[in-house]
Amino acid sequence: MTFDHVARKGYTKVLTQAEQRLARLWTILFDLEIVDSPPVEIAGHPEPYLTVVGTIPASSDPITMESSSAMLLRIEGQWDAPSSFETA
Structure with missing residues (x-):
């Protein structure tokens, strides 16, 4: 889905701008x-x-304040993959 990334960040509403010819x-x-x-x-x-x-x-x-600190520090959009700076 187009909005999976922002939904994962906890958003349930979106606002954007579209060219008039594409808005419909x-x-x-x-x-x-x-x-x-x-x-x-x-x-x-x-x-x-x-x-x-x-x-x-x-x-x-969703990513929330209750998510692990490691997850919150990971690369944007790659929250489920451990970063290179994380220790095993």
Whole structure:
């Protein structure tokens, strides 16, 4: 799933910007909603972006304050693999 990474970090809501021509696709593919707010101007992009938001499924194993300190110090996105600095 597209949002597995952020779900693993404990998030259940997402907010992002999408090009106007793609915003409807985001609503269909990811069940997001277009926010009724002014478009966002992004430097270097010729067209403004729309804000889209949605709820995502919670992770069955989120990273929390109760996670082991080793896991919390691991490389982003590689929480289940021991890092080279961990001792056996």
